[in-house]
Amino acid sequence: MKGRLIVGALFLAAPCLGLAQTPSERARRDSVARADSIAKADSIALVRELEKELGGVAADTGTAAQAPRGSGGYMNIGFTALTDAGWSTEPDVGSLQLGDHDPHVRGFTIPNAELTLDGAVDPYFKGFTSIVFKLDENGETGVELEEIYVLTSSLPHNLQLKAGQYFAEFGRQNPQHPHSWAFVDQPLVLNRMFGPDGLRGQGMRMSWLLPTSFYAEAQVGIMNSRGGTTWSFRSDESAEIHGGVPVEREVEGFGDMLIVPRIATSFDVSETQTVLVGASASFGPNNSGPSASTRVYGVDAYWKWKSATAQAGFPFLSMQGEALFRSYDAAERTSAEDPTHILPEETLKDRGAYAQLLWGIKPRIVAGIRGDWARGDDASVQTPLRADRFRLSPNFTWYPTEFSKFRVQYNYDDRTGIGTDHSLWFQFEFLLGAHAAHKF
DSSP states (O other), X not given: OHHHHHHHHHHHHHHHHXXXXXXXXXXXXXXXXXXXXXXXXXXXXXXXXXXXXXXXXXXXXXXXXXXXXXXXXXXXXXXXXXXXXXXXXXXXXXXXXXXXXXXXXXXXXXXXXXXXXXXXXXXXXEEEEEEEEEXXXXXXXXXXEEEEEEEESOOSTTEEEEEEEEEOOOTTTTTSOGGGOSSSSOOHHHHHHHOTTOSEEEEEEEEEEOSSXXXXXXXXXXXXXXXXXXXXXXXXXXXXXXXXXXXXXXXXXXXXXXXXXXXXXXXXXXXXXEEEEXXXXXXXEOSSSTTOEEEEEEEEEEEEEEEEEEETTEEEEEEEEEEEEEEEEEXXXXXXXXXXXXXXXXXXXXXXXXXXXXXXXXXXXXXXXXEEEEEEOOOSSOOGGGSOEEEEEEEEEEEEETTEEEEEEEEEEEETTTEEEEEEEEEEEEEEEOOOOOOO
């Protein structure tokens, strides 16, 4: 650089000194100028070569397959662990706490330790993976590839495609991971409709962000209807719903897939209040018979008030609620308990709802209360999973930082035909690394 500055200074000074230059000096000046030009050309070539190696503009090959990774490429790694401890008047805690990430025994539980990876694949896709570790009531470790999917990031017309294994976007809580729940356990109605692990499976989902002045999004997903996480459909565990011997059903056409549409919108009521409302559904076959099917409908709402002078998001008030209805066409089937008994063809109808209120009292302190309700109509077979049930759960959460939290929750539980139970649960969570942004 220093040499070039000297050469440049001589070049600029040359016109002023030209009259005093000798022929030998002019020859030297011309030689320096040519050398400088060659150096500049070499520099440009070097820059282009570097761009080519780094996948810059100069490396454009004209094919998407060889497209460069964006300069903003990244990958976040996070690890979240939830630990629970507590006591219940019900000795068989597993019959009371039905969610896969709920506390399952009196004493201590580690129901969810989650490793998450997310980042940019290239300028066209983003990827996300969630691997869950958990200890069961016998202390045995289980590992689960909970989610793994890619999202498009550059489709036109506000379209987005998701493909892989993922939680279906049905309502508010089903797509959320346990560390973002406001309570220790999963709402009763979600357990009843989607089982202990929520509605999840392999498939693809298309969404369209409508061209409106406020947020409005329409989605439709198509997923496999078989597996342990398709509780109301072709899951083997769905025999606990219809009480019969499951029928083996293979995928023979589009009608054997699980379809999950959803539409949601959000708008500001005032400068301090925002509302989000949505409606979801899921349609697919079940395994009570060769042509039986299930339909689940749901509506959800979320309201939040945050002070205009809020600091770090506090104080705030928020309400969240969901109501779900299931219509389960049970075919004529052999009873799972008595092979000599044939259960009649019937439609099993279940419904339920929950509502929760959170009060962000001051930074890092939140008080909440949730009410749960679920019931099922009479049918030829009665199971605890379809019995009427009510639960009331006040709780209190303290966040020392955004990377840890302490929570205490009491559950008053009333089950028809069984009675009432009282449970007290403590929860501690810690986070290492990064974590994905929570949905509004």
